[in-house]
Amino acid sequence: IQIKEELYSGKAKTIYTTNDPEVLVSHFRDSLTAFDGKKKSEAEKKGYYNAQISRKLFEMLEDEGINTHYLGMFDDERMLVEKVEIIPIEVIPRNIAAGSITRKYPFNEGDEFKEPVLVMDYKSDEYGDPMLNEDIALALGIATSEDIAKIRELALNINSILKTYMENQGLLLVDFKLEFGWANGEIVLADEISCDTCRFWDAGTRESLDKDVFRFNKGDVSGTYEKLARRLVPEIFEN
Ligand code: C5P
Numbered sequence: 001i002q003i004k005e006e007l008y009s010g011k012a013k014t015i016y017t018t019n020d021p022e023v024l025v026s027h028f029r030d031s032l033t034a035f036d037g038k039k040k041s042e043a044e045k046k047g048y049y050n051a052q053i054s055r056k057l058f059e060m061l062e063d064e065g066i067n068t069h070y071l072g073m074f075d076d077e078r079m080l081v082e083k084v085e086i087i088p089i090e091v092i093p094r095n096i097a098a099g100s101i102t103r104k105y106p107f108n109e110g111d112e113f114k115e116p117v118l119v120m121d122y123k124s125d126e127y128g129d130p131m132l133n134e135d136i137a138l139a140l141g142i143a144t145s146e147d148i149a150k151i152r153e154l155a156l157n158i159n160s161i162l163k164t165y166m167e168n169q170g171l172l173l174v175d176f177k178l179e180f181g182w183a184n185g186e187i188v189l190a191d192e193i194s195c196d197t198c199r200f201w202d203a204g205t206r207e208s209l210d211k212d213v214f215r216f217n218k219g220d221v222s223g224t225y226e227k228l229a230r231r232l233v234p235e236i237f238e239n
């Protein structure tokens with residue numbers, strides 16, 4: 001497969017078209033942003049670690065019967081993905097209170113929810129990703145009630161698979177962000193699942209192994225992403 005031209009460049013990934021109209025290449029870059037792009041930096045090998053973590057988690061979810069846009073790897077930091085029409089909703093399953101939910105509601109960081117809490121935000125840099133409910137999604141015309149029900153079901157299913165998978169690696173899945181897209185009339189998981197889009201805590205020490213290290217200057221970003229990669233994709237460190 002051959003890369004043709006840049007289609008879109010986001011905060012951490014650049015998407016390219018290829019000679020196959022159904023296939024795009026997603027390049028995981030070393031750039032990092034937080035707080036709506038107000039904080040910016042670069043971390044060496046971050047793109048590589050995130051691409052490999054995403055690859056592993058998409059492969060695992062596909063094995064569990066979840067349809068994703070993942071097709072394979074173009075190279076170590078570029079993923080081949082199915083062209084999908086992204087639904088502009090950020091779906092955030094939360095198992096433990098952290099981040100924005102502790103600022104907006106009376107939860108304390110580290111509180112464990114009895115049931116996963118699913119939050120949906122309207123994906124819009126212009127409007128600052130405001131929280132969305134079903135009525136607003138319908139009024140915006142971005143999803144139907146059936147689509148929202150399907151998205152909820154998929155997100156909760158993915159959360160339960162991923163949470164168990166992480167627990168088996170000694171990690172807590174605190175919260176994470178998912179995006180879905182339409183492919184051939186079907187809703188599939190798109191975007192990425194990486195240290196940039198998830199909160200992972202070490203189950204023993206509750207140390208952050210994700211972008212919170214960058215957001216809150218908790219230490220070395222590259223080293224933290226490497227630590228998580230060593231646990232989730234040990235095969236890339238062999239020989
Ligand atoms: O900021 P907040 O606490 O709401 O984030 C919840 C989860 O969703 C975190 O894991 C964060 O990394 C992820 N997220 C994201 N992209 C956004 C907003 C949140 O990946 N635009």
